Amino acid sequence: MFTIDAQQGQARTGTLTVKSGKTITTPFFMPVCTKGTVKMLTSKDLLATSTQAIISNAFILSIRPGLDVIKKFGGIHEFIDWPGISFTDSGGFQMLQPNFLLGVGKRGIHFRNPFDKNKMVFTPEACAVIQEAIGSDVAMILDDVVHYGQEYDRMALAIMRTQAWTKRFLITHTREKQLVFGINQGGTFADLRRKSSQLLAELDIDGYAIGGLGIGESREQMLDMIDVSIEELDPKKPRYLMGVGSPLDIIESVAHGIDIFDSRFPTMNARHGRIFTRKGFLDIKKAKHRDSELPLDENCTCRVCATYSRAFIRHLLTTDERTGHQYTSFHNVFFIQQLMTELQQAIAQGQFDEYRQQFLVEWHQ
Ligand SMILES: [Zn+2]
Numbered sequence: 001m002f003t004i005d006a007q008q009g010q011a012r013t014g015t016l017t018v019k020s021g022k023t024i025t026t027p028f029f030m031p032v033c034t035k036g037t038v039k040m041l042t043s044k045d046l047l048a049t050s051t052q053a054i055i056s057n058a059f060i061l062s063i064r065p066g067l068d069v070i071k072k073f074g075g076i077h078e079f080i081d082w083p084g085i086s087f088t089d090s091g092g093f094q095m096l097q098p099n100f101l102l103g104v105g106k107r108g109i110h111f112r113n114p115f116d117k118n119k120m121v122f123t124p125e126a127c128a129v130i131q132e133a134i135g136s137d138v139a140m141i142l143d144d145v146v147h148y149g150q151e152y153d154r155m156a157l158a159i160m161r162t163q164a165w166t167k168r169f170l171i172t173h174t175r176e177k178q179l180v181f182g183i184n185q186g187g188t189f190a191d192l193r194r195k196s197s198q199l200l201a202e203l204d205i206d207g208y209a210i211g212g213l214g215i216g217e218s219r220e221q222m223l224d225m226i227d228v229s230i231e232e233l234d235p236k237k238p239r240y241l242m243g244v245g246s247p248l249d250i251i252e253s254v255a256h257g258i259d260i261f262d263s264r265f266p267t268m269n270a271r272h273g274r275i276f277t278r279k280g281f282l283d284i285k286k287a288k289h290r291d292s293e294l295p296l297d298e299n300c301t302c303r304v305c306a307t308y309s310r311a312f313i314r315h316l317l318t319t320d321e322r323t324g325h326q327y328t329s330f331h332n333v334f335f336i337q338q339l340m341t342e343l344q345q346a347i348a349q350g351q352f353d354e355y356r357q358q359f360l361v362e363w364h365q
Contacts, residue, residue, distance in 0.1 A: 001016065001017050001018075001179065001206055002014055002015070002016050002017070002026075002206075002207070002236065002237060002238045003015050004236070005348065006347050006348045006350070007347070008347050008350055008352040008353070009255065009352070009353070010230075010255060010256050010257035011254050011255050011257070011343075011347050011352045012026070012027075012257065012259065012347060013025060013026060013027065013343075013344045013347040013348050014026045014238070014259065016028075016085075016207075016238055016259075016260075018085055018137035018138065018179055019137065019176070019177050019178060019179065020137060020177070022084070022085050022137065024052045024053055024084075024085050025344050026238060026259040026260060026344070027250075027254050027258065027259050027260065027261070027340055027343055027344065028052065028053055028259075028260060028261070028340055029051075029245065029250065029261045029262070029263075029336050029337060029339075029340050030051075030053045030054050030055045030087060030260070030261065030262040031046065031051055031054055031055075031262070031266070031267060031333055032054075032055055032056075032262055032263065032264045032267070033054050033055070033056045033080070034056060034057040034060055034094075035056070035057070035060055035061065035064075036056055036061060036076070036079065036080045037080065038054065038267060038329075038333075039267055039271070039325075039329065040267065040270075040271070040322075040325045040326045040329040040330075041267070041326070041329055041330060041333065043080065043081045043082050043083075045326075045330055046082075046084075046333070047083075047084070048303065048330075048334075049302070049330060049333040049334040049337050050334070050337040050338070050341065051084065051333060051337055052084045052085060053084055053085040053086065053087065054082060054084065054085075054086055054087070055086070055087040055088065055089055055262045056076065056080075056086065056087075056088055056089070056134075056136070057088065057089050057091050057094060058088040058089065058090055058091050058127065058130045058131045058134055058136075058139070058140075059090065059091020059092075059094060059095070059122065059127075059130070060091060060094060061076070061088075061134060062091075062130045062133075062134070063113065063114070063115060064115065067130060067133045067134070070133065070134055070135070071133055074135075075134065075135025076088070076134045076135050076136055077135065085137045085138070086136045086137050086138075087136055087137065087138040087139075087140065087262070088131045088134055088136035088138070088139055088140065089140050089242075089262075090127045090131070090139075090140045090141065090142040090143070091122070091127075092109060092122070092142050092143055092144070092145045093145050093211075093243075095109045095111045095122065095145075096145055096147060099112070099114070100112055100114055102119065104144055104161070105121075106161070106164075107121055107123055108121045108122050108123035108124065108126070108142070108165070109121065109122045109142075109144075110122075122142070123142075123168070124141065124142045124165035124166070124168040124169040124172070125168055125169070125171075125172040127141070127142040127169060128141075128169045128170075128172040128173040129172065131173075131178065132173065132174065132177075132178060135177070135178075136178065137178065137179065138178065138179045138180070138181060138206075138207070139173070139178050139179070139180050139181070140180075140181055140183065140209060141162075141165065141166045141169045141170075141180060141181065141182050141183060141205070142162075142165050142169060143158075143162040143165065143166075143182075143183040143185055143211055144157075144158040144159075144161040144162045144165065144185070145158075145185070145211065145212065146158045146185065146187065146212065148187070148212070148215040148216040148217065149187075149216065150187060152189055152192070155185070155186055155187040155189055155192050156189075156192055158185050158186075159185050159186055159192055159195060159196040159199065162182075162183060162185055162196070163196075163199040163200075166182050166183075166199075166200070166203060166205075167203070170203065170204070170205070179206040179207065180205050180206055180207075181205060181206060181207040181208060181209045181238075181240060182200045182203060182205045182207075182208060182209070183200075183208075183209045183210075183211045183242070184196045184197055184200060184208060184209065184210045184211065184229045184233075185211055185212050186212070186225070186229075187212060188217050188221050188225060190224070190225070190228045193225050193228045193229045194228050194229070194231065194232055196229070197228075197229050197230070197231070197232035197233050198232045200233065201232055201233055201234060205237075206237065206238075207237050207238040207239070207240060207260075208230075208233050208237060208238070208239050208240065209239075209240040209241075209242050209260075210225070210226060210229050210230075210239065210240070210241050210242065210258075211242045211243075212242075213225055213226070213241065213242075213243070213244065214241070214242075214243050214244040214249065214263075215243070219248075219249065219252060222244075222249070222253075223252060223253070223256050226241065226253060226256045226257065226258060227256060230256075230257050238259045238260060239257060239258050239259050239260065240258070240259065240260035240261070240262075241253050241258045241260070241261055242262060243262065243263055244261055244263055244265075245261055245262065245263020245264070245265035245266055245336065246263075246265050247276060247335075247336065247339055247359075247363070248360075248363065250336070250339065250340075250343075251339075251343065251356055251359060251360075254343055254347075254352075255352070255356060266329075266332035266333050266335070266336050267329045267332065267333065269281075269332060270325065270328035270329040270331065270332040270333075271325045271328065271329065273285040273314075273317045273328065275296045275297065275328060275331065275332065276297070276331070276332050276335040276336070277296065277297035277298075277299070277300070277335075278297060278298075278299045278359075278362045278363065279362060279363065279365045280363050280364065280365070282296065282297070284296065284310060284313055284314050284317060284328065285314060285317055285318060289310040289311060289314045290311060290314060291311050292309060292310035292311050292314075293309050293310075293311065294309065294310050295308070295309065295310065296308075296310060296313065296328070296331050297331070297335065300331065300334065300335060300338070301338075302330065302331050302334040302335075303330070304327045304328075304330050304331045304334075305331060308327060313327055313328060339359075342355065343355070
């Protein structure tokens with residue numbers, strides 16, 4: 001299911017094969033399509049950015065459109081027209097929103113249905129059933145997600161609860177057509193991260209996710225937590241850092257042994273006019289780009305950069321035209337996918353350190 005093809009320091013490139021037989025080279029990045037679509041991009045756009053995997057939200061999709069609808073089409077791939085690999089997040093993170101969450105107990109997450117306001121409980125068993133029905137290639141086990149900055153005792157409770165939920169999920173899940181990943185938690189407490197990994201390493205799961213990072217701690221803290229988390233895990237299984245997607249965070253996390261990423265960061269920034277370039281972020285809405293004939297990024301080979309000027313895209317964004325958001329979203333996702341391809345190649349050729357240094361120098365120019 002996962003082979004490591006080359007490694008340099010902790011950085012590694014490999015091949016993940018899902019149960020349908022589709023393969024993907026790591027490290028890779030997944031755009032987020034919570035409701036079954038990435039904002040502003042069609043599935044054909046995503047393919048044109050070299051995106052090969054996406055992640056949607058099982059909890060949200062199970063409420064709307066509902067599992068019966070997705071099943072009628074034969075699963076998520078057919079329903080949303082996605083030929084690539086698909087992950088589903090359990091949705092535990094979304095339930096943290098104060099207008100949803102009623103409380104977390106032994107049984108599961110108690111919350112108010114955002115659409116009909118009924119009280120519901122989301123159990124690890126339901127989480128398994130829902131994701132199998134959706135038919136994603138990789139399911140995430142329900143974890144007890146804790147807000148950043150919570151005290152030690154709450155974090156300690158979360159990892160024990162997540163362990164119990166993981167076992168219950170595995171009893172329910174048939175494992176026939178879907179890989180399952182368990183989630184490491186523990187906030188910024190090194191001993192809890194380690195303990196969480198030790199518990200995960202005891203279980204028969206296909207991969208590991210590291211959750212609850214990239215949400216307020218410093219980059220150094222994040223990398224420290226990655227280091228302690230992966231120490232206890234089976235090195236032959238893939239490691240997925242959830243919710244992290246800035247170019248520098250990706251490069252540094254790859255250097256610390258991460259194989260898989262997902263984030264709203266590229267598309268969310270794109271919609272606000274924050275453009276990824278080799279020379280760092282570019283704020284396209286600034287007045288200095290008003291009549292610029294340059295592309296968004298002079299080094300980019302995407303179809304937006306080949307066609308449109310900064311002046312035109314700035315005009316579209318400042319007049320709130322939808323196509324402007326489409327173009328900037330396309331470029332930012334293309335940029336990240338290009339970065340992932342270059343990281344894969346650099347590791348395979350034993351030139352990761354040189355590539356990383358060169359990228360950092362250009363980024364800070
Ligand atoms: Zn571009």
